[in-house]
Amino acid sequence: MKSAHVIADDAEALAVAARFAEEFRTGAAERDAGRLLPRAELDRLSASGLLGITVPRGHGGAEVSARTLAEVFRLLATGDASLSQIPQNHFVYVNVLRRQGSAEQRKFFFAEVLAGRRFGNAQSEAGTKHVQDIRTRLEPRPDGSYLLTGEKHYSTGALFADWIPVLARAADDKLHVAYVEAGAPGVTVVDDWDGMGQRTTASGTVRLVGVAVPADRIVPHHLTFTGPQLHGAVAQLLHAAIDAGIASAALREAAEFVRTKSRPWFESGFETAAEDPLLVQRFGELALCARAADALLAAAAEAVDTATADLTDDSAAEASIAVAAAKVQAATAAVEISSALFELAGTRSALDSLNLNRFWRDARTHTLHDPARWKIQHIGRYVLSGTRPPRHGLL
Structure with a gap:
């Protein structure tokens, strides 16, 4: 597991973000022109502890305010808009765990986040009726686990992730998030993003073919909207x-x-x-x-x-x-x-x-x-x- 600094409070989070904004500004034009993916920069973000700032205090995090979190993203975007976009989904899916994760899920995943591990994203799908038409499926298995199958597009952060949260529907058609290890069998992350902008976000395709997911890696996201x-x-x-x-x-x-x-x-x-x-x-x-x-x-x-x-x-x-x-x-x-x-x-x-x-x-x-x-x-x-x-x- 990676190790990372743990940021103590809002003031430290803002100071770290301001420093990175200045550093990332240098080289942003070159990275964009050559589509040089910012792996080293993301590793530095992880090591700094900035990706763990919304972990609740009860789990060892700073639990910064929304005001601070927004300013962190604004600052990072002044340096490099692609770099600031990559962790957006990371924080969204940390928030999903805060809202709907079980006590054991929060304990496990918040420790992962504080250790510097990154969440990506696999939610949008191409060729469906609309953005809410999710066709990726979670099929139950006799042992209580699930098989996950589908294809996702615009998967910002997935190429750089340790965990890929996948939006999927279960047999009852209700929406869930499956937290899948990036290197799990059946998971393929394709670097095929060719957008005219945000060139280094690597917002490509995630293919999921019969991916085994334990029940304790699945969160009932549909409850969020009740x-x-x-x-x-x-x-x-x-x-x-x-x-x-x-x-x-x-x-x-x-x-x-x-x-x-x-x-x-x-x-x-x-x-x-x-x-x-x-x-x-x-x-x-x-x-x-x-x-x-x-x-x-x-x-x-x-x-x-x-x-x-x-x-x-x-x-x-x-x-x-x-x-x-x-x-x-x-x-x-x-x-x-x-x-x-x-x-x-x-x-x-x-x-x-x-x-x-x-x-x-x-x-x-x-x-x-x-x-x-x-x-x-x-x-x-x-x-x-x-x-x-x-x-x-x-x-």
Whole structure:
């Protein structure tokens, strides 16, 4: 088993994340251009203890707040959006164990996480009716174990994982999560991700053919949605944090480029591009967009923390709506600012050798995860009629 440092509290988690954001920024463009998978960087994240920060205190973890967790992801995304996306599912499936794992399952898996072992993800499927149409099956065996069969796509983190949580349906058609060892017989992880953005997430295919799964590695995920829940809110909060981080990184890169490399437009009458009042105006507008994303992200995280302390239908709804608002704004900011970077920096910024388009490619790819238009619908219904948002993992 790997060994890892155990982070003590929120302050240490934020300090570690800030340090890694700076370190990962160096080399991010090169990794993206060459699709150099960040195995060494992920090993350092694991060893730092950052992947164990949501383990409950009763199990030896820091149990950081949602506010801290969101900021950790935002910081990491300012350094490398692909690297920040890889552990998103790790934290989601740690959260599944917190909610529905048995005492023995929590004891075992939380020890694994604190030791530096990583969860991946195998949930989405291609060719089905919709994202909730899960056809991977858990078939019971006479000895009480199960056989797992199916094929998963967009399996971010699976290539780098020690454990792969698999979303599957049992004989009663109810949803479960099977925690499968990455090297188990019948498990194949294929590095076939060819997205235009987030190139180094290795979000490829997981094939599962007659994989034996002990009963004590299966969690009844369907129970998560029978009452007020924050599963979707926490998952979406991390996605929003990644988008907010991309927006901040793109704005910073644009400002640095204009300050140090751009020439002033001859009609401006100024000696430097940074003095051009038209550019100043546009930077101000984009800064407001980024600040709004950061503010809504912080407010959403606070709403999740409030609901965690007193989980009711009302507090869960408030948290989901707050997170939906943050996700919409962060997605808008990430796409708009990463596109405006070229408008602001000028012709030279389009050189492929600079790889500045990675910010837009990452933003455009990541924000396709789930449609903002449906989040806006739920926000509108909540405001107009008090209709609580539905209970599912995407809100």
